[in-house]
Every structure is written in structure tokens, then in C-alpha cells.
Amino acid sequence: MWQQTLITLRARPRGFHLVTDELLAGLPEIKACRVGLLHLWLQHTSASLTINENADPAVRRDFERFFNRLIPQGTDDYEHNDEGLDDLPAHFKASVLGCQLSLPIQAGRLALGTWQGVYLGEHRDHGGARNVLATLHGEGE
Numbered sequence: 001m002w003q004q005t006l007i008t009l010r011a012r013p014r015g016f017h018l019v020t021d022e023l024l025a026g027l028p029e030i031k032a033c034r035v036g037l038l039h040l041w042l043q044h045t046s047a048s049l050t051i052n053e054n055a056d057p058a059v060r061r062d063f064e065r066f067f068n069r070l071i072p073q074g075t076d077d078y079e080h081n082d083e084g085l086d087d088l089p090a091h092f093k094a095s096v097l098g099c100q101l102s103l104p105i106q107a108g109r110l111a112l113g114t115w116q117g118v119y120l121g122e123h124r125d126h127g128g129a130r131n132v133l134a135t136l137h138g139e140g141e
Contacts, residue, residue, distance in 0.1 A: 001036070003029055003136045011129045012122045014086070016060040020117040024110070027134055036105040036138015043131040046090035046124045048097035054117030063121070067093050083124075090123035097121055105138050 007026035009019055023040065024030065030038065042049050053059035073089040080088045101118065104111040120130060 001029075001033065001136070001138055001140055005029075005134045005136075007132045007134055009120060009130045009132060011127065012120065014064070014122050014125050014127070016063040017120045017122060018054055018060070018117045019120045020054065020110070020112075023118060023132065023134065027136065029136060030105055030110070031108040032140050033105045033108060033136065033138040034141050035107075036136060038103045038105055038110065039135040039137075040101045040103070040118070041133040041135070042099040042120075043133060044094070044099070044127075046087070046094055047127055047130050048094045048099060048119075048121035048123065049101050049132075050097050050119045050121060051101065051103075051112070051116050052119055053115055054112075055115055060119065063119070067096075067121075067123075071096070086123070086125050090127075093121060093123040105136070108141075 005026060007023060009022055027038070040049055052063070071089045071092045073085045078088040
């Protein structure tokens with residue numbers, strides 16, 4: 001089985017957001033997949049996808065603080081600022097974290113660890129809705 005679905009994630013404020021449930025809501029076909037892979041491709045250059053802690057929201061807030069210290073905005077060192085002071089720092093953060101994930105499917109579910117979830121890193125002050133191209137490949141029951 002091969003399937004490809006475009007999922008539009010709702011707009012979120014700057015920061016790190018748990019989007020596992022929103023992605024799964026757009027992919028009910030996973031339930032019929034016994035074993036497989038789900039590839040997620042974020043179609044943006046100023047946001048990112050990563051896997052991390054799914055229980056304590058403090059982790060997501062700490063991620064935002066860490067990346068803002070690592071890649072500050074408002075510095076005179078950046079030439080590219082066509083869309084504002086958050087423009088190039090957003091591109092840097094997206095490149096550091098990446099725009100794609102490959103996740104295993106097992107018995108109709110994502111085979112994530114107990115405390116793992118999919119994060120959207122929204123690196124713009126006003127990024128808007130984000131598109132994820134989800135490609136599912138696997139065998140049914």
C-alpha cells in the first residue's frame with residue numbers, strides 16, 4: 001500500500017507544538033496498516049519537525065528558549081530580512097532541526113516510545129497554517 005496525503009496544520013504562535021494527534025486525524029488509513037513507514041515532509045523553510053517529550057509542556061517552552069539563545073533574532077549580522085527580523089533566524093532553526101521525519105507503523109499505530117510525540121517548531125512570529133505531505137507505505141492486516 002502506498003498513499004500520499006497533504007495535511008494542513010492549523011496556524012500556531014511561535015514556539016514548539018505537539019501535533020501528533022492532528023497528524024493522525026488526517027491519516028485514518030494508518031489503522032489498517034500492520035507494518036510500514038510514515039514519511040512526513042513539512043513544505044516550509046521557516047518551521048521544523050522533530051520528535052521529543054509528549055507529556056510535560058515545559059519541555060516545549062525550554063526548546064523555544066534554547067533555540068532563541070542559540071539563534072538570536074534582531075542582530076545586525078544577518079543580511080536576509082525580507083519578511084522581518086524573525087525571517088533568517090527561522091530559516092536557521094528549520095535547517096538545524098529539519099523538515100522531515102520517518103516514523104515506523106506497527107499494528108495500526110505509530111510505533112513511538114511512551115513519552116514521544118511529533119513537534120512542529122514554528123519559528124516565525126506569524127507563520128500561518130503549515131502543510132505536511134504525509135506518505136504512508138506499508139502492508140495491511
